Amino acid sequence: MALFFSYLLPGIPYGCAYALMAAGLVLTYRASGVFNLAFGAQAYVSALLFSIAVQHGWPVWAAFVMAVVLASPALGLAMERLLFRYTRTSGPLVKLVPALGLLIAIPSVTQMIIGTATRLPSPLVLQPWQVYFHIASTAVSGEELSTTVVTVVVVGALAVVMRSRAVGLRMRSVVESPRMAELAGVRADRTSAGAWALSSLFAGLAGVLLAPIYSQVSSSDFTALLVAAIAAAAIGGFESLPLTLAGGIGLGVAQELIAGYLPSGSILSSGLRPAFPFAVLAVALVARRTFRRGAARDPMASCDPPAPAFRPPARMTEVAVGSRVFSAVVASLLVAATLALVPGNWEFVFTFGIVLSIVFLSITLLTGMGGQISLCQATFAGAGALTAGQLAMHAVPIGLGILLGGVLAAALGAVVALPTLRLGGIAVGLLTLSFALLADNVLFLYPWSGNGASGLTVPRPQVGGVSFAGSSAFFWLALGFLVVLGVAVKLLQGGTTGRELAALRGSERAAAAVGIDVRRLRIVAFTLSAAIAGVGGALYGSLVQSISPNDFNYQFSLVYVVVVAAVGVYSVAGAVEAGVLYAVLMQLVSTMSGRFSSLLALIFGLAALTYVRHPEGVVAYGKSWVLDRAEQLTRHLQRGAGRPGGLATVGGRRRQHSGTGS
Amino acid sequence: MALLETAGLTKRFGRVVALSDVSLRIDHGEAVGVVGPNGAGKTTLFDCILGVQTPDAGSVVFAGRRVDRLPTFRRSLLGIGRTFQRLELFSGMTPREHLLVTARVRAGGGRLWKDGVGLGRPLPAERREAGELLDLVGLTEVADVPVEALSLGRCRLVELARALVGPPRLLMLDEPSSGLDEGERATLVSVIGRVRQERGVVGVVVEHDLELVTTVVDRLVVLDVGRVIADGPAAAVLADPVVRRAYLGAGR
Ligand SMILES: Nc1ncnc2c1ncn2[C@@H]1O[C@H](COP(=O)(O)OP(=O)(O)OP(=O)(O)O)[C@@H](O)[C@H]1O
Numbered sequence: 001m002a003l004f005f006s007y008l009l010p011g012i013p014y015g016c017a018y019a020l021m022a023a024g025l026v027l028t029y030r031a032s033g034v035f036n037l038a039f040g041a042q043a044y045v046s047a048l049l050f051s052i053a054v055q056h057g058w059p060v061w062a063a064f065v066m067a068v069v070l071a072s073p074a075l076g077l078a079m080e081r082l083l084f085r086y087t088r089t090s091g092p093l094v095k096l097v098p099a100l101g102l103l104i105a106i107p108s109v110t111q112m113i114i115g116t117a118t119r120l121p122s123p124l125v126l127q128p129w130q131v132y133f134h135i136a137s138t139a140v141s142g143e144e145l146s147t148t149v150v151t152v153v154v155v156g157a158l159a160v161v162m163r164s165r166a167v168g169l170r171m172r173s174v175v176e177s178p179r180m181a182e183l184a185g186v187r188a189d190r191t192s193a194g195a196w197a198l199s200s201l202f203a204g205l206a207g208v209l210l211a212p213i214y215s216q217v218s219s220s221d222f223t224a225l226l227v228a229a230i231a232a233a234a235i236g237g238f239e240s241l242p243l244t245l246a247g248g249i250g251l252g253v254a255q256e257l258i259a260g261y262l263p264s265g266s267i268l269s270s271g272l273r274p275a276f277p278f279a280v281l282a283v284a285l286v287a288r289r290t291f292r293r294g295a296a297r298d299p300m301a302s303c304d305p306p307a308p309a310f311r312p313p314a315r316m317t318e319v320a321v322g323s324r325v326f327s328a329v330v331a332s333l334l335v336a337a338t339l340a341l342v343p344g345n346w347e348f349v350f351t352f353g354i355v356l357s358i359v360f361l362s363i364t365l366l367t368g369m370g371g372q373i374s375l376c377q378a379t380f381a382g383a384g385a386l387t388a389g390q391l392a393m394h395a396v397p398i399g400l401g402i403l404l405g406g407v408l409a410a411a412l413g414a415v416v417a418l419p420t421l422r423l424g425g426i427a428v429g430l431l432t433l434s435f436a437l438l439a440d441n442v443l444f445l446y447p448w449s450g451n452g453a454s455g456l457t458v459p460r461p462q463v464g465g466v467s468f469a470g471s472s473a474f475f476w477l478a479l480g481f482l483v484v485l486g487v488a489v490k491l492l493q494g495g496t497t498g499r500e501l502a503a504l505r506g507s508e509r510a511a512a513a514v515g516i517d518v519r520r521l522r523i524v525a526f527t528l529s530a531a532i533a534g535v536g537g538a539l540y541g542s543l544v545q546s547i548s549p550n551d552f553n554y555q556f557s558l559v560y561v562v563v564v565a566a567v568g569v570y571s572v573a574g575a576v577e578a579g580v581l582y583a584v585l586m587q588l589v590s591t592m593s594g595r596f597s598s599l600l601a602l603i604f605g606l607a608a609l610t611y612v613r614h615p616e617g618v619v620a621y622g623k624s625w626v627l628d629r630a631e632q633l634t635r636h637l638q639r640g641a642g643r644p645g646g647l648a649t650v651g652g653r654r655r656q657h658s659g660t661g662s
Numbered sequence: 663m664a665l666l667e668t669a670g671l672t673k674r675f676g677r678v679v680a681l682s683d684v685s686l687r688i689d690h691g692e693a694v695g696v697v698g699p700n701g702a703g704k705t706t707l708f709d710c711i712l713g714v715q716t717p718d719a720g721s722v723v724f725a726g727r728r729v730d731r732l733p734t735f736r737r738s739l740l741g742i743g744r745t746f747q748r749l750e751l752f753s754g755m756t757p758r759e760h761l762l763v764t765a766r767v768r769a770g771g772g773r774l775w776k777d778g779v780g781l782g783r784p785l786p787a788e789r790r791e792a793g794e795l796l797d798l799v800g801l802t803e804v805a806d807v808p809v810e811a812l813s814l815g816r817c818r819l820v821e822l823a824r825a826l827v828g829p830p831r832l833l834m835l836d837e838p839s840s841g842l843d844e845g846e847r848a849t850l851v852s853v854i855g856r857v858r859q860e861r862g863v864v865g866v867v868v869e870h871d872l873e874l875v876t877t878v879v880d881r882l883v884v885l886d887v888g889r890v891i892a893d894g895p896a897a898a899v900l901a902d903p904v905v906r907r908a909y910l911g912a913g914r
């Protein structure tokens with residue numbers, strides 16, 4: 001029994017931090033429909049600010065007030081005001097991408113501004129290491145005691161407030177319909193801003209309370225905290241605060257118990273402890289009724305009409321042809337420049353960009369065309385790469401290995417798709433995220449898969465007598481793969497599957513009502529997408545020749561989704577632009593030194609900001625802007641040349657959108 | 663033999679009984695109106711017939727086949743077309759694309775490998791059907807405009823046209839006239855009449871607009887709190903004092 005308690009008690013402070021953050025997640029989800037993953041970053045910022053302030057000699061209470069009571073809510077308010085106020089009626093992707101962008105951007109940008117901290121003070125009133133009493137001969141320190149008390153009091157108070165008529169009703173009315181709430185005299189913006197400030201305060205509190213547990217303030221710790229918090233929120237169905245509190249504490253305790261009782265040394269036991277929250281998240285998502293599609297409606301779904309889905313406008317024939325010619329010229333110039341002009345280093349960069357474009361293509365297919373959010377595309381890519389590497393070790397030709405990597409990833413995609421079938425929207429994304437984390441922490445660590453930190457080597461292909469070992473040859477190989485897969489996705493888009501996917505994206509319910517086998521279609525989308533990602537990953541492995549599972553961890557999945565969405569998720573061209581742009585930016589940033597290396601993160605933050613205004617993607621928006629001007633100019637020139645102008649003829653000259661014209 | 667037959671259909675949402683022991687029989691060639699006060703269970707009845715909701719008890723037989731274990735899409739492919747009271751359009755798509763995707767699904771024959779070799783584009787026959795239906799409901803003018811840009815009335819007509827692709831054997835319309843202007847309402851009445859005559863489609867119409875219902879249907883079913891309280895020729899049902907009390911209010 002004493003042993004049991006000695007495992008159980010240390011879990012409680014962890015659990016409390018999970019619960020605090022989870023309460024914040026639930027609150028913003030209820031108030032604005034946004035599942036704010038950026039809370040992980042907010043917790044980090046608060047912890048960092050607090051630590052640095054204390055190191056600079058601030059009194060603990062002052063540092064606490066500054067970091068938790070002032071800074072964190074201010075950050076939350078800024079996010080609400082600048083971004084999430086405008087996404088209330090948007091689809092799940094538009095709500096998710098800015099939050100992900102901020103999750104990536106905020107920690108680095110903060111570090112760039114205020115530096116990092118190493119020693120972490122404790123914010124607690126009680127002496128942290130002093131033992132106050134014993135439970136079953138396990139010492140209870142001041143830290144554990146006060147964290148627990150603070151959490152239970154704060155979450156309990158929130159639950160009471162939410163139940164009270166004045167606040168709770170107002171908040172619920174804003175959730176149900178901001179517009180109706182406004183008409184009834186509730187200030188929807190203020191209510192939602194209040195919810196954001198309050199939940200940010202929770203995130204900050206969680207961060208500061210947890211900080212002393214970690215030896216260093218590192219942003220990845222806080223992402224792990226975030227995932228556990230998501231799991232706790234899912235246990236509460238994104239709804240019930242008492243259940244969320246219980247879920248959070250239970251999770252923290254269970255984690256410690258597992259660590260204590262499992263035999264140490266094996267990958268399962270070392271992996272299970274970090275992986276446990278993800279497993280719980282997956283089970284909670286699948287088991288709880290709230291997340292079922294249909295039942296799991298966005299809290300905003302019933303009120304204001306959703307923002308229109310993006311579609312490229314029909315263009316005048318002249319402009320459409322012109323833009324095609326222009327893109328073709330730019331692409332050829334880039335290829336020529338890569339091969340002939342630029343130094344060898346850049347050849348690698350462009351090859352990397354092409355390989356990345358292939359992985360991004362998988363997001364275009366699944367998310368852009370089918371509307372399914374996946375946060376494990378890098379895991380699929382990793383599965384492809386690791387398969388190719390393992391097969392190469394067993395003397396399978398790498399050319400074949402790359403293809404088989406795609407096949408294995410496809411199988412994995414189908415397996416991942418199965419449990420997501422009952423879910424809709426953001427829940428699909430979260431379930432795939434938990435799969436990615438499971439792969440990172442367990443699946444990819446075995447010698448037969450990713451071989452842990454030591455990784456694998458992947459050779460360059462040799463097909464028949466042709467060797468692709470040279471960098472130019474490999475460039476052509478990658479380009480060939482990209483062209484084949486890009487054309488395949490385009491054909492799919494114009495064909496039955498593409499139209500069915502578009503219908504699925506538009507309305508799953510109506511898709512089923514007209515006779516589309518929605519389950520099959522979702523499995524097909526996941527399978528094809530995973531196959532593409534797998535081939536891309538295997539090519540990446542062959543490009544860099546030495547890989548480890550860490551090259552494909554969940555953070556890449558998040559980054560990829562943000563990059564593709566911000567550049568343009570609805571077209572094949574968008575995937576290629578995103579891939580090349582990302583590779584080039586990475587290269588430019590890596591040549592800079594010091595604090596500017598956070599530049600990439602800054603770009604992410606900006607991408608998140610622009611994405612809310614241009615969900616079609618910044619590059620897609622830019623292109624469309626240029627083409628609009630080109631159309632105006634063409635029309636102007638035509639009129640100048642004495643041809644009849646005016647709207648009627650322009651309408652008549654418009655090329656019909658592909659798939660609709662005769 | 664009846665085209666559609668439900669027996670003892672029951673559906674509860676927590677403590678709310680949306681349908682209780684609903685047994686209905688709809689024959690070939692019939693047009694039936696389902697009316698009842700708000701919350702009577704009309705939409706839930708449609709949902710249970712098509713499998714959008716799973717009933718707690720009861721059976722649904724369509725065209726001589728028990729369908730209550732089949733998923734929605736299979737029931738739909740047997741020949742049921744429906745519209746939704748709360749619009750469920752394919753956002754981002756044009757009316758023509760709505761009909762083209764539906765036409766392909768209904769006809770079958772979409773294969774992944776065909777897409778891969780470029781054979782997945784709309785066929786001439788599908789384009790023709792889409793064009794005809796757009797003409798029928800009067801949407802040709804806006805056929806290539808994304809549905810987000812259309813008025814509520816036109817969106818309802820897009821749903822109507824989409825439900826008519828195939829054509830279905832049973833057409834279920836859920837409040838098709840709400841949000842329609844006078845002209846669109848006239849179109850709706852004539853479309854329902856024409857598809858019945860020309861294509862032999864059997865229609866079930868849920869409506870609050872009694873005038874419209876009585877012009878397009880022969881038979882009325884009245885639901886109240888999930889229960890069928892009257893069923894028969896329209897005129898007789900409307901004269902029934904029980905119905906008048908439940909639905910129309912005593913004063914009418
Ligand atoms: N998904 C659901 N969850 C809970 N209750 C529901 C659900 N769908 C319907 N109900 C309830 O079932 C009852 C019947 O609803 P239904 O929508 O079928 O009525 P209706 O006759 O179509 O009404 P209206 O004329 O307003 O469209 C109502 O009390 C409604 O609140």
Ligand SMILES: [Mg+2]
Binds near residue numbers: 836
């Ligand atoms: Mg209804």
